[in-house]
Amino acid sequence: MDNNLWYNTTIREGNYWSDFDEPSEGAYDNNSDGIVDSPYYIPGGSNVDRYPLMHPTIIPSIVYVDDDFNSSTPGWGYDHFNKIQDGINAISNGNTVFVYSGLYEENLLINKSIRLIGENFATTIIRGKGDGTAVHIINDSVYIDGFTVTNEKTGTSVGIQIDSNYNKITNCSIHHSGRGVIISMHGGVGSIYNNISYCRIHNNTDSGIVLDGCTDTTVYSCEIENNFWGIEARSSYNSIKNCDINNNSMYGIYVYSQEIHIENCRISSNKIGIGINGNYNRVTNCNVSASDFGIKIFQSCNYNLLKDNFLYNNSYGVEIVGWNNNIMTCRFSNNGYGIKFYSTCRNNVTTCIFRNNGYGVYMHSTSNINCIYNNYFSNTINAIDNGINIWNISKTPSTNIIGGPYIAGNYWNDYNGIDTNGDGIGDTNLPYNCSGNIQQGGDYAPLLESNVPPVANFSYLPLNPTTTDVIQFTDLSYDSDGSIVNWTWNFGDGNISYEQNPQHSYADDGIYNVMLTVRDDDGATDSITKQIVVSNVPPVAANDTAITDEDTVVIINISGNDYDTDGTLNLSSIVIINPTIHGNIIVNPNGTVKYTPNPNYYGYDEFNYTIEDDDGAISNVANVFITILPVNDAPIANDDFVSLNEDSYAIIDVLANDSDVEDGIPELNDIISQPSHGIATINPNGTITYEPDENYYGSDSFVYEVIDSDGATDTATVYISILPVNDPPVANDDYYTTDEDTALVVSAPGILANDTDVDGDELHAILISNPSHGSLVLNENGSFVYTPDEDYNGMDGFTYVANDGSLNSNVATVYITILPVNDTPIANDDSYATDEDNTLTVNAPGVLGNDYDADGDALTAELVSNPSHGSLSFNSNGSFTYIPDVNYYGTDSFTYKAYDGFAYSNIATVTITILPINDAPVANFSWHPANPTDLDIVQF
Incomplete structure (x- = not known):
């Protein structure tokens, strides 16, 4: 869905996106603030997260780049890359990218303060693509050393572009681009204090160097050749020093700004050596030769200074179109024109030597009020002046160009006047007008020599020689009235030369007094001594690389590739400038160092050093x-100590105090030995669950093993303290049996006998519920008396808990089985009535009808005693037939008992009442004895 806001504009924070967290996904965090420097475009709509979050990373202090590195290279993607830009992106300000020899086809953006070091400038090549910039520097304090930089050879392509401050490019070859180097504006403000030194900038289709929108930039000791323009100085207050600028198609140096200082440069074979299109610029101590124009000062360009320069073999040594410029102490030799003035005025030319030029000075008719004095002229045509100019000043005491006592006009080798008063200034044939070539006026005070000795003078290059330099001595001597025929050079080290322009080298550094003695064709001589300081060539310390294993000392022969061109190295003089960060350095007196990496550190480290030679340089x-x-x-793996309560468990993070140098935290591999009083189980998250045996307390331990990603292991012991916790007792059910109608008496411990308490506490019985079919007396000690209900048999029970003084047990049940016991039947007396002389018949159940058997058994009747006054027929089912005696009335009875099949009841009496009925009398009698004798008395 579109039109949702995916970031907070107040705190400038968005979301984390898993597919936008790596440089390979286009995500860069160059300022290490945890926010990607570019927005994340959310798929499926037009929404964007402008502040996507990114995982913070540990920034390496140095990264290495080699076009042969790949994903199998150790450190790949962290501090090893095959693209320079990836290396730049991986570091932060103040860190280093070291690039091994190779061809790197990419366009670099340097947006942080870094050191970009190439292994060898000739073999470490950055080749840009297309019309862009091969190396674009937009951050301050960037140092680049040791590269070849090239780009597509088009007018818009750039080798190196600097849009920032305090940068240095050194020891580089920059070629075959549109423009080699551009130093330009920085955020709308001019860039400052940049330095290009010891570079060769050549074969660019436009300019070698462009200074545009920058100040305080120095171009030093560079070779700038075979470009269309050598150096374009478009912005002011910059310096070009000690450079060789040759064979550029248009300008060696083109200045269209002010306060450009050009010093000690050798400028040759350009169409125009130096073009000045601005004010207040200075050119000093330069040799300019073999060009159409050695130096050209354009129209309306004022207050420029040319001093101590040597211009030779040019079509025009100097052409001036501007005003108020000064040319002094320069030499012009073998030029078509020494100086040409065109449409200009108020320029000064003084103390210069014009020798062997086609024209010494040429003044166009549009040039006026220029002042030319105290110069030496010896040319095919010394001067042409079609304007109105000044060729002398008032006679002023001072040593002039030919050693005379006054400065006034110029020395002309073709002046034939006479000095009548001996002041060294001509007094006849005035003014000197160069045979009419000075059309208006001329030199009214030409200088003359009368048997004047030659003037010895010389120059030398380089101006600051070392013991490895071949010094070129150039004779600047002249003889105003003849020629010099002999030169004697004493170099101050015991060596002498008689050449006019010799070369000489010094074996040792030091201060040498070089004396040149010249003799002219009249035998006059002159000498001059100049002091030359020959510097010791400092030794060269070359970069070194070393490889060692983690935790392994390495001896590095850092002096092995160092050298001293004019002596030997002092191996004991090594000084560590910036020490290592991740290790310790000990310098040995034999030119080696002992490097000890910090424990367990691996990665990269660096230090830098200097070394001295035998002269102390x-x-x-x-x-x-x-x-x-x-x-x-x-x-x-470190031991762990854990405590827990009895019958609980503990989840133990055994890895919390374990470590691995490479992995950070190792993996839990196995439990080597199980605990003696419990069980330990490994959990999926790397913890261990320990559960003690039930009711156990005391000490226990087990041993576990950890493993790292390379298979190395270690073991540790987990010591466990199980604290005692009062356990509730366990009450177990009880089972008892008694007979019906019989009390159950159970002595102590009674129901507690099978109950337990793991703590060994004394137990007490507490009644929970009474029995349903009897009565109970339960004692605390577990004894009890149970009396079942009368005649009850079956099941009964009660519940209780055992108490250990603190805790109750579970509820247990006491089950009581009341066994049935046969009950004696109960026979109840019966009573019946019948009439006299009537038979009493009672049907079943008869006498059993009111009898009872608690067990419900079927009863039978058994006769115990017959009636006294009648006859009885008695049946087992309780029925009977009773016949009273004849005429008997009154009561009679018999007894019986009931039988339930097991037992007899009590004896019950059946009482029969015989109701009287009036009977007719019956006569009868009896006698006794029945069989009397004669002796008996018979009773009737």
Whole structure:
């Protein structure tokens, strides 16, 4: 869905996107603030997260780039890359990118303060693509050393572009671009204090160097050749020093600004050596030759200074179209025109030597009020002046160009006047007008020599020689009235030369007094001595690389590739300038160092140093780059100490205090030995669950093993303290049996006998519920008396808990089985009535009808005793037939008992009442004895 806001504009914070977190995905965090420098475009709509979050990374202090590196290279993507830009993106301000020899086809954007170091400028090549810039510097304080930089050879392509401050480009070859180097504006403000030194900038289709919108820039000791323009100085207050600027198609140097200082340069074979299209510029101590125009000062360009320059073999040594410029102490030799003035005025030319030029000075008719005095002229045509100019000043005491006592006019080798008063100034044939070539006026005070000795003078290059330089001595001597025929050079080191322009080298550094003695064709001589300081050539310290394993000392012969061209190295003079960050350096007196990496560190380290030669000169600062290869360190497993309560469990993060140098935290591999009083189980998240045995307390332990990604292991012990916790007792059900109608008496411990308490506490019984079919007396000690209900048999029970003084147990049930016991039947007395002489018949159940058997058994009747006054027929089912005696009335009875099949009841009496009924009398009698004798008395 579109039109949603995916970031907070107040705190400038968005979201984390897993597909936008790596440089390979276009995500860069160059200021290390955790926010990607470019927005994330959300798929499926037009929404954007302008502040996508990014994982922070550990920034390496140095990264290495080699076009042969790939994903299998150790450190790939972190501090090893095959693209320079990836290396730049991986570091932060103040860090280093070291680039090995190779061809790198890319356009670099340097947006942080870094050091970009090439292994060798001839073989470490950055080739840009198309019309862009091969190396674009937009951040301050960038240092680039040791590269060849090239780009597509088009007018819009650029080798190196600097839009910032305090940068230095050194020891580079920059060629075959549209423009070699551009230093321009920085954020709308001019760039300052940049330096281009010891570079060769050549074969660019436009300009070698463009200074545009910058100040305080120095171009030093560079070779700038075979470009269309050598240097374009479009902005002011910059310096060009000690450079060789040759064979450029148009200008060697073109200045269209002010306060450009050009010093000690050698400028040759350009169409125009130096073009000045501005004011207040200075050109000093330069040799300018073999050009159409040695130096050209354009129209309306004023107050420029040309001093101590040597212009020779040019079509025009100097052409001036501007005003108020000064040319002094320069030499013009073998030029078509020494100086040409065109449409100009108020320029001064003084104390210059014009020798062997076609024209010494040429003044166009549009040039007026220029002042030319105290110069030496010896040319095919010394001067042409078609304007109105000044050729002398008032006679002023001072040594003039030919050694005379006054400065006034100029020395002309073809002046034939006479000095009548001996002041060295001609007094006849005035003014000197060069045979009419000076059309208006002329020199009214030409200088003359009368048997004047020659004037000895010389120059030398380089101006600051070293013991490795071949010094070119150039004779500047002249003889105003003849020619010099002999030169004697004493170099101050015991060597002498008789050449006019000799070369000489000094074996040792020091201060030498060089004396030149010249003799003219009249035998006159002159000498001049100049002091030359010959510097010792400092030794050269070359960068070094070393490789060692993690935790392994390495001896690095850092002086092995250092050298001193004019002596020997002092191996004991090594000084560490910036020490290592990740290790310790000890300097040995034999030119080696002992490097000890910090424990467990691997990656990269560096230091730099200087070394002295046998003359005490200090070398350049060289860098030593050290690669510390990772060596797997076994993980460290530390013992753990845990406490927990009895019958609980503990989840133990055993890895929390374990470590591995490479992995950070190792993995949990196995439990080597199980605890004695519990069980330990490994959880998926790397923790261990320990559960003690039930009711156990005391000490326990187990041993576990960790493993790192390389398979190294270590073991540790987990010591466990299980604290006692009062356990509730366990009450177990009880089972008892008693007979029906029989009390159950159970002595102590009674129901507690099978109950337990793991703590060994004394138990007490507490009644929870009473029985349903009897009565109970439960004692605390577990004894009880149970009396079942009368005649009840079956199941009954009660519940209780055991108490250990603190805790109750579970509820247990006491089950009581009341066994049935046969109950004696109960026979109840019966009573019946019948009439006299009537039979009493009672049907079943008869006498059993009111009898009872608690067990419900079927009853039978058994006769115990017959009636006294009648006859009885008695049946087992309780029925009977009773016949009373004849005429008997009254009561009679018999007894019986009931039988339930097991037991007899009590004896019950059946009472029969015989109701009287009136009977007719019956006569009858009896006698006794029945069989009397004669002796008996018979009773009737």
